[in-house]
Amino acid sequence: MIRLERVTKLYKTSTRPALDRVSVNVERGEFVFLIGPSGSGKSTFLRLLLREDVPTKGNIFVSDLNVAKLPRRRVPRLRQRIGCVFQDFRLLPNKTVGGNVAFALEVIGKPSSTVRKVVPEVLELVGLEGKADRMPHELSGGEQQRVAMARAFVNRPLVLIADEPTGNLDPDTSQDIMLLLERINRTGTTVLMATHDHSIVDSMRRRVVELHMGQVVRDESRAVYGVGR
Amino acid sequence: MRADFVAREVFTGLRRNVTMTIAMVLTTAISLGLVGTGLLAVRTIDRTEELYSDRVEVQVALTADVSASDTDCTQAICAAVKSRLEGTQGVESVRFENQQSAYERYQKLFAGQTLADLVRPQSLPATLRVRLSDQAAGAQAVRQAMTDQVGVHNVIDQRDVVSKLFDFLGGVRNVTFALALVQAIAALLLISNTVQVSAFTRRTEVGVMRLVGATRWYTQLPFLIEAVVTGVIGALIAVGGLITGKFLFIDSLLSGIVSNGVVPPIEIADIIWVSPILVMIGAGIAAITGYITLRLYVRL
Numbered sequence A: 001m002i003r004l005e006r007v008t009k010l011y012k013t014s015t016r017p018a019l020d021r022v023s024v025n026v027e028r029g030e031f032v033f034l035i036g037p038s039g040s041g042k043s044t045f046l047r048l049l050l051r052e053d054v055p056t057k058g059n060i061f062v063s064d065l066n067v068a069k070l071p072r073r074r075v076p077r078l079r080q081r082i083g084c085v086f087q088d089f090r091l092l093p094n095k096t097v098g099g100n101v102a103f104a105l106e107v108i109g110k111p112s113s114t115v116r117k118v119v120p121e122v123l124e125l126v127g128l129e130g131k132a133d134r135m136p137h138e139l140s141g142g143e144q145q146r147v148a149m150a151r152a153f154v155n156r157p158l159v160l161i162a163d164e165p166t167g168n169l170d171p172d173t174s175q176d177i178m179l180l181l182e183r184i185n186r187t188g189t190t191v192l193m194a195t196h197d198h199s200i201v202d203s204m205r206r207r208v209v210e211l212h213m214g215q216v217v218r219d220e221s222r223a224v225y226g227v228g229r
Numbered sequence B: 001m002r003a004d005f006v007a008r009e010v011f012t013g014l015r016r017n018v019t020m021t022i023a024m025v026l027t028t029a030i031s032l033g034l035v036g037t038g039l040l041a042v043r044t045i046d047r048t049e050e051l052y053s054d055r056v057e058v059q060v061a062l063t064a065d066v067s068a069s070d071t072d073c074t075q076a077i078c079a080a081v082k083s084r085l086e087g088t089q090g091v092e093s094v095r096f097e098n099q100q101s102a103y104e105r106y107q108k109l110f111a112g113q114t115l116a117d118l119v120r121p122q123s124l125p126a127t128l129r130v131r132l133s134d135q136a137a138g139a140q141a142v143r144q145a146m147t148d149q150v151g152v153h154n155v156i157d158q159r160d161v162v163s164k165l166f167d168f169l170g171g172v173r174n175v176t177f178a179l180a181l182v183q184a185i186a187a188l189l190l191i192s193n194t195v196q197v198s199a200f201t202r203r204t205e206v207g208v209m210r211l212v213g214a215t216r217w218y219t220q221l222p223f224l225i226e227a228v229v230t231g232v233i234g235a236l237i238a239v240g241g242l243i244t245g246k247f248l249f250i251d252s253l254l255s256g257i258v259s260n261g262v263v264p265p266i267e268i269a270d271i272i273w274v275s276p277i278l279v280m281i282g283a284g285i286a287a288i289t290g291y292i293t294l295r296l297y298v299r300l
């Protein structure tokens, strides 16, 4: 589903590569943690998958798309197959919960009949039934992240990317978000989550890809965060 | 493409930057109003030139009683005037036009316009129309010959009227096009600026749109349509301005020469001819400016 072949990313402004010959293969339906200290290259990894940026060297494939070589006009097709959530939620403050989720469908041209049907379904899936008409600022952080996840998942992407989705949340709320990610993963969606939260990784026991200074230093299934590095 | 979505985005965009939108609409309106004035001047010049190209004559109008009584220039007064003209240096030929044929020509000239309905045969003078062989001195000779001539109401050298008119219209055209150009530059900068501000205020939306895989059309079209809508509104205001201007100024300004029959008046029909041109210019310039701005200054 996702394959990186010796991917190197060197930002123009720095001497050390943000990613250094990274090769990773993720199968369809897997749940993978991308861990490592701040600055180790996790966000860069995810940004390359989304074609927010292009690698300096190496190849990236997401489903059947050659991401780095994708012509500009095909990039939307790639992004429609990948849902993503971030630490800062990125909700539109002037739209309701339902409006935020619907927006993701409207802007890719889904008919309003589909939108009316699918939005309540996904809000129920993330546990926000009955809150469709609330504004984002009326919600707790955890609820806002659920809205973001509903928006990321509403178009049934093949892959869900989460960049430190629990970074702004307290441990209990984080646990709820993890349950939700697991639920999404059980629908067959490949989930890739960047985090440096030990307890979450330890409690989930999933595949762990560890980055350090842009290099993959560990790739282990059913793993824990590990110590000492 | 979801039309309702784009329409909603455009509407919020316009409302959010309402002062900017108004500035843009007004600047565009003034600019296009000037362009429209220039186009009307050009059209009037063309028409007038057409009207006179092959028949610039010196026109000797007869007095009302002669005009009314003599239909073929066989009675004494008219015949005397005619032979006097034919004997004048620099005259090539003299042709008589009675009231009825003047009326018919007038009807043809202003066919379909309100002026045609207003005029009666007896309100037009019979004329002796003098073609000159000597374009330079002939007119003056005719004028001299006709001074104090019985039965002559007045002498009009059409070229006097026409050249003054062409000077005037040409001046109007040049000034308005120059002003229009200056205003157009202001309008372009405003449109470009508004698109940038609009893109900046909507950067969060656009960010989300990009993230969920909206195509360029979806991210850019609202901005372009926003620009085009203001361009079109500007053009419509300009058309309104031209119509108002026609009734308030142009009609009275041109009334003398129009009623003389030497120049076609500016009709509502002319403004209706100009308005789609203005709308297209307004929409086109807004769209092109918007597109270039998005390409150059906004990363969507």
Ligand SMILES: Nc1ncnc2c1ncn2[C@@H]1O[C@H](COP(=O)(O)OP(=O)(O)O)[C@@H](O)[C@H]1O
Residues within 6 Å of the ligand: A011, A012, A013, A014, A017, A018, A036, A037, A038, A039, A040, A041, A042, A043, A044, A045
């Ligand atoms: N846009 C950028 N331009 C230049 N350097 C960057 C940019 N983004 C990230 N970096 C650098 O790349 C390295 C990896 O950053 P990042 O991928 O954000 O790591 P993480 O998400 O693991 O904290 C860091 O050294 C960071 O300073």
Ligand SMILES: [Mg+2]
Residues within 6 Å of the ligand: A042, A043, A044, A163
């Ligand atoms: Mg990061």
